[in-house]
Amino acid sequence: SQKIEQNSEALNIQEGKTATLTCNYTNYSPAYLQWYRQDPGRGPVFLLLIRENEKEKRKERLKVTFDTTLKQSLFHITASQPADSATYLCALREGGGADGLTFGKGTHLIIQP
């Protein structure tokens, strides 16, 4: 069955350091992968999309890599700030003709001052 795995344990990072989050998937052949941020009690917010033919994508302090051989995406936040503390979700497109996304359970990131 299709599965998306993210580290369920909270990730504690000191302010100013780089935070790296991992997303692994099985039984998907995604054309792209997306990352979302979710704050408690709020809806997920789109951050970045990376396509299968792209190795790396950057947006300000964010960087995403995509390795379709390893079936893995890494999400980096450089120069992390306490305001970056949130849950980060990776998502792949649903199968079966849907346009929607299947989400991982997310990794809770805590940036400590």
Next chain:
Amino acid sequence: DSGVTQTPKHLITATGQRVTLRCSPRSGDLSVYWYQQSLDQGLQFLIQYYNGEERAKGNILERFSAQQFPDLHSELNLSSLELGDSALYFCASSVGGSGYGSGNTIYFGEGSWLTVV
């Protein structure tokens, strides 16, 4: 603000009851999605509508149903409610129907908190 509007924001109801959640998508978006989020299950895809027609079903229970109206707003109906239905229900929208490789970004509303007591 994502542009997706959901009502009500909070709802408390008793077991066995029926509720309706409402969603207005972003202007111009044809697809509406419903997701359920509970602490242990994460975000679960329930159903998608595209321009008034059901496009895909996920883990939606038979007690739940949805529809999308000609003005593109959508409603999610939850009936015979059980304690386990307590969750945050998100509506999301996108342009949709844009093909597998085009990178369909989904915009989420702020959710409707449902508590079944």
